[in-house]
Amino acid sequence: MADDKTSRTANIFDVARLAGVSHQTVSRVLNNMPNVRPATRARVEQAIAQLRYSPSPAARALVTRRTRTIGLVTPGTVDYGPSSIATNFNFAARAARYNVDAISSPQNDVAAVRTAIDGLLKQRVDAIVLVVVDTEVLAAVQALDIDIPVVASASSARPHPRLVAIDQYRGARGAVRHLLEAGYDTVRHIAGPARNPDAVERLRGWRDEVAAARAQSTPAVHGDWSAASGYRIASEADLTPGEGIFVANDHMAIGVLSALRERGLRVPEDIGVVGFDDVPEAAFVYPSLTTVRQDFAALGEILMQKVLLLVEEPDTVTESTPLPTRLIVRASAPPAR
Structure with missing residues (x-):
């Protein structure tokens, strides 16, 4: 019995x-x-x-209707993070013998994202994965109620069973901690777009680490992820030797390095700089960029695993632990001597 x-x-x-x-x-x-x-x-x-x-009868019924195609909604941007997530998810789906039907939509347009989802539903995809780069789009995705699994790649301070993310918050705290331990007495932040979930979590991490260390800081300034915006912000900032700058992505950090060089400020002797992403160029700029590395390959695999789990056992899916980041220390912010 x-x-x-x-x-x-x-x-x-x-x-x-x-x-x-x-x-x-x-x-x-x-x-x-x-x-x-x-x-x-x-x-x-x-x-x-x-x-x-x-598997449950409901899951088995879903299996019998499978097209072995997953819909992927990506933002209309070539930024390194979203494009890396999409690429690595495609690799993971192919390894699982699934096809991917990808649609790009404006990154901050909720109506456009809903239209993209409706189009994928008409294609009878087995599940939908979204790479989300806007907090309003994320809220709309979390409120979706459709008959197939929906998984989003997005950062959030509130875990959700259908969210998969890299730990932007702890990665940011580690970057700020490194600058403080290296001897920079003030850490300012050049943030990403105000409605970008990753930028929001990196901003929160910077703020909390500065507060925990009782260190000096200045108000964050928002860029748009581009090297040009990092260059502009660093050119206009009232900088003092001894400061550290935590930049929310590497491309803006590369612009920062260029502006500091033009201003005659030495890196890392006068100003320390830490970026985020570890783009391929980060090791080859001068000075080489200290940054926070994200494991996009692992994220793509976990997104695919989450989709498969939702198909097999939709009622038993639990929250995913955000993937850890890794600080890559290079010349722009070396360890304390």
Whole structure:
């Protein structure tokens, strides 16, 4: 009788616990994805058989209607972060033998995003993934009520089961902490667009770390992610030797380095600079840029895993822990001597 009860109530998390793996690994086995070690696959299959686990009837019904196509809504921008997320999600979907139908929409237009979603629904996609770069669009996405899984890549101070993100907040705090520990007594912030979720979290991280350290700061100034805006802001700022600048992305930081050089301010001797993203150019500018690296490949994989899990077990999906960042220390803000 106990076995019958187990078979009726077992879910994907029970299988994961018994096999000693993550629920994402169980999902990969269920979907016959190739990136699972044979020994791990065998353990999962044994646990499935022991628990007599099978996806819920609703999930099975969804499976029978699959087109193996996922709709991807991206912002109409070539910025490094969103484009890297989209690229790596495409890689992960291809590895799982899914096609991706991508649509670009204006990044701050809620109506345009809804139109894009409606168009993908008419294509009978199995799920929709959105790369969100606007807080109003994020709120609209979280309020969606449609019949297929919807997953968003977006930062938020409030975790949500259908959000996948990199930990912008802790990454920002680490960048500010590094500048303070390197001996810069004031850390100012050149922020991204005010309605961009990543920029909001980086701004929050800067503010909280400065407050925790009781360090000096000046009001944040918002740029638009471009090197030109970083150059303009640094050219106009009232800078004093001994300050550090935490810049919300690397392209703006590259503009900052150019402006400081023109003003005769030495980096890192007079001003320390830390960026965010670790774009390919960051290691080759002068001086090389200290920055916060994001793992976009891992983010693409987790987005795909979340989609598959929502398809298999829509009622058991939990909040995802944001992926950690890594501080890459280079010449623009070396460690304290």
